[in-house]
Amino acid sequence: MNQSGQIVILALIAVAVVLVNVLIIIGGGLLVTQSSTNSISQSQAINLAEAGIDKAVATLNATAGAYTGEEEIPLGNGSYSVTITSLNPTTKSIQATGYIPSKTNPEAQKTVKIQVSKGMGAAFNYGLQIGDGGLSMSNNAVVNGSVYANSNISMSNNAQITGDAYVGGGIQPTADQTSDCSELNCGDFQFGRTAGGQLDIAQGFKPSETTVLNKILLKLKKVGTPPDLTVRILGDQNGTPNKNSVLASATLTAALTTTEYGFVDVIFSPAPSLTVDTLYWIVIDTSVNSTNYWNWSMDTLQGYTRDNPYSPRWSPNWQASSPTWSPIPGDLGFQTFMGGVTTSLIGANNVVIGGNAHANTLQDLIVTGGAYYQTASNVTAGSMHPNSPDPIAQSMSLSAANIQEWKDTATALNVYTGDITNCPAALAAGKYVGNISLPSNCMVVVDSPIYVTGNLTLDGNDVIQLNPSYGVSSGTFIVDQIITFNSGSGNKILGTSSNGSYLILISEFNSREISDHKSAVVINNNGNIGILYSNLGAIDVSNNNTFTSISAWKLNLENNVIINYDQGLASAFFSSGPSGSYTVVKGTYQLK
Amino acid sequence: MEGSKLNISSSRKQRGMTLFEILVGVTISAIAGVLLLLILVSNNGLFVSQTSKIAQGLGLNDATTLISDDLRFAASIINSFTYQGQTYLSGATTLILKVPSVDSSGNIIDQEFDTFIYALETSNPAIFRRLVVPSESSSRLATNRVVMTDVSTISFVYLDNSGAPVSPTNATKINFSLTFKKSPFSTTANTAAGEVRLRNN
Structure with a gap:
């Protein structure tokens, strides 16, 4: 009876083992739950921080940059706080922190930091972009990139274009039809603001010849940041636009417009063929947005008479089954440019196009890619494509309105009076009334934008560089009159040292209105570098210079000039510019 | 004398176990x-499978958080990169x-960039690693750490803003999924997935 056994002991040991295992499993399960909850909270905190960033950008734009941040805003099951720091007059740093569940007792906290800048982006898609004045390349001149010209290209012996070459179907140099107001007669016609109201606008016109319509210019300004517009050419139906007769359609890029009136290009592809003295309608189609909308310049005296007796009209929906059109009490600002001018790309001995060549007429060329033409003579190509349509004309990268707004920004910042003939170490952003002539071996650091009302002359071995504080942004240096780089060692126009930053040198001198087409920019021999832009002017580049990109109404490249196109120009971002809105600077997002 | 006999008789009444008792005892034992x-x-089987799940769960949480944070910070996808004699292809x-x-x-x-590489180990594809190759001026250190072990499958899908598949260098967002191998005592494999947009693109 007193015999004792061991089974209880064994059982107790087994129970203890099981109990320990179960406790470990429960503990591990709690650990996984805690870890998962923490991961979710971290994600939520990031989302809250990004919501804070979005709100900060929107509020900066709504308050014209006056927003300074806020302490703590509850949102969902957490909250966020925002801090704004100004880095320079146009760039701010935003730091937003998300908290779960709250800032005072956070279980999860994540911070997002980003920079925003008040500026615009512009695309310089070609090594050379030429307007109606055409391009001349002398012996051994080389473009390492592509070229687009709205008029003839002439290339001398051994000249090369390593990329594609386009010659746009010729636009006639003067406007066929014009409507504009003079100061006292100018009014605003607002559209795109009210639902069911003035959303689709039509202006009538009659061409004076039978040919294609290559482009129109529309005198617009924007409020806020409206999207791009659709512009159509419609036939007429008893004095109203005929929705069943759409002859052409194109996009008007909102970025080329500003908050001040300016004429903006709209180019049609394919170009519609119009008949002389026939009524057609320019129709703008937009969507409704109470804070982002448009104004079309209006001549209250109705000076344009070729659309008589039909005045411009508006409709809530031009595509309705029975659209209603109401009259507008004025003529809207526009210009039409007809085409039909035959253009050509003419070479000489050993002239090579490394990519494709596109023009109405090709002559004396070696084309590595495809040759696209109507007429060809002495052309050797990788492939021949006769009966190809003429390329369309291209708008320049910066509109007149863009440049005017930079000028206005500079004027608002500072105005300096008097010629500058010494070597200043720095030039602040602003308007300089007078001429700037830098002596040799002068290094100047500049802010943006700079606007000079006179001439700019660089003597030799001068450097004008954008202030490094602009980082990856680009800047502008605008000169109303003539820019001259004198002979001698090279002058340099440089962005900051960051990749993707450029300083664009712009001349507003109008060579077209001068009988001998005096040049807006004269670059003499040897070693000059930079980026040149002249919407209205001719640019002459002499021997042995290397530039990154040139855009001009007319361009002459002398012997041995090299253009080395930089791909970054396809997405240049200007730190201070026409759009007036803050946008995120790419590459500055940080998560902490 | 009779008492002694009685005493002697009592002590002799202790008996051994019968065979039956032994058999019964052994059987019960x-x-x-x-x-x-x-x-x-x-x-123990439950313990192994559950601790395996716990470890995998913790590992998936860490891995997805790490990959998500790196993707958010990234500027772009690199098509190929050679490091320490090995060429990696996205x-x-x-x-x-x-x-x-x-x-x-x-x-x-x-304008300075480091390179982060997420790849399966060549010699043992069950191990998923993260390598950091810093630029000259970067303050990050070169690292090579194990992100996951017992990997069954890894999947990266490269998408554009509209969600359409594109080549790696054109991607603006990445959809990823990570799956552990099924443990011997488990009936399911643990998987985690996510989709993140490159914020610096």
Whole structure:
């Protein structure tokens, strides 16, 4: 009876083992739950921080940059706080922190930091972009990139274009039809603001010849940041636009417009063929947005008479089954440019196009890619494509309105009076009334934008560089009159040292209105570098210079000039510019 | 004398166990022992599978958080990168990120980039690694750490803003999924997935 056994002991040991295992499993399960909850909270905190960033950008734009941040805003099951720091007059740093569940007792906290800048982006898609004045390349001149010209290209012996070459179907140099107001007669016609109201606008016109319509210019300004517009050419139906007769359609890029009136290009592809003295309608189609909308310049005296007796009209929906059109009490600002001018790309001995060549007429060329033409003579190509349509004309990268707004920004910042003939170490952003002539071996650091009302002359071995504080942004240096780089060692126009930053040198001198087409920019021999832009002017580049990109109404490249196109120009971002809105600077997002 | 006889008689009444008693005792002990053994074995099986799940769960949380944070910070996807004699190509199981470099204060260094490589180990594809190759001026250290072990499948899908598949270098967002191998005592494999947009693109 007193015999004792061991089974209880064994059982107790087994129970203890099981109990320990179960406790470990429960503990591990709690650990996984805690870890998962923490991961979710971290994600939520990031989302809250990004919501804070979005709100900060929107509020900066709504308050014209006056927003300074806020302490703590509850949102969902957490909250966020925002801090704004100004880095320079146009760039701010935003730091937003998300908290779960709250800032005072956070279980999860994540911070997002980003920079925003008040500026615009512009695309310089070609090594050379030429307007109606055409391009001349002398012996051994080389473009390492592509070229687009709205008029003839002439290339001398051994000249090369390593990329594609386009010659746009010729636009006639003067406007066929014009409507504009003079100061006292100018009014605003607002559209795109009210639902069911003035959303689709039509202006009538009659061409004076039978040919294609290559482009129109529309005198617009924007409020806020409206999207791009659709512009159509419609036939007429008893004095109203005929929705069943759409002859052409194109996009008007909102970025080329500003908050001040300016004429903006709209180019049609394919170009519609119009008949002389026939009524057609320019129709703008937009969507409704109470804070982002448009104004079309209006001549209250109705000076344009070729659309008589039909005045411009508006409709809530031009595509309705029975659209209603109401009259507008004025003529809207526009210009039409007809085409039909035959253009050509003419070479000489050993002239090579490394990519494709596109023009109405090709002559004396070696084309590595495809040759696209109507007429060809002495052309050797990788492939021949006769009966190809003429390329369309291209708008320049910066509109007149863009440049005017930079000028206005500079004027608002500072105005300096008097010629500058010494070597200043720095030039602040602003308007300089007078001429700037830098002596040799002068290094100047500049802010943006700079606007000079006179001439700019660089003597030799001068450097004008954008202030490094602009980082990856680009800047502008605008000169109303003539820019001259004198002979001698090279002058340099440089962005900051960051990749993707450029300083664009712009001349507003109008060579077209001068009988001998005096040049807006004269670059003499040897070693000059930079980026040149002249919407209205001719640019002459002499021997042995290397530039990154040139855009001009007319361009002459002398012997041995090299253009080395930089791909970054396809997405240049200007730190201070026409759009007036803050946008995120790419590459500055940080998560902490 | 009779008392002594009685005493002698009492002490002689202790008896041994019968064969039957022994057999019964052994049988009961065996049954109890087997039951205890079964309990221990199944409990250990449960312990192994559950701790495996716990470890995998924790590993998936860490891996997805790490990959998500790196993707957010990335500027772009690099098509190929050679490091220490090995060439990596971005694809379904390899991700090469171009990430802005940072200085010692944690600020982005303008136009400087580090390279982050997520790839399966060549010699043992069950191990998923993260390599950091810093630029010259970056304050990040070169690292090579194990992100996951017992990997069954890794999948990276490269998408554009509209969600359409594109080549790695054109991607603006990445959809990824990570799956552990099924443990011997488990009936399912643990998987985690996510989709993140490159914020610096």
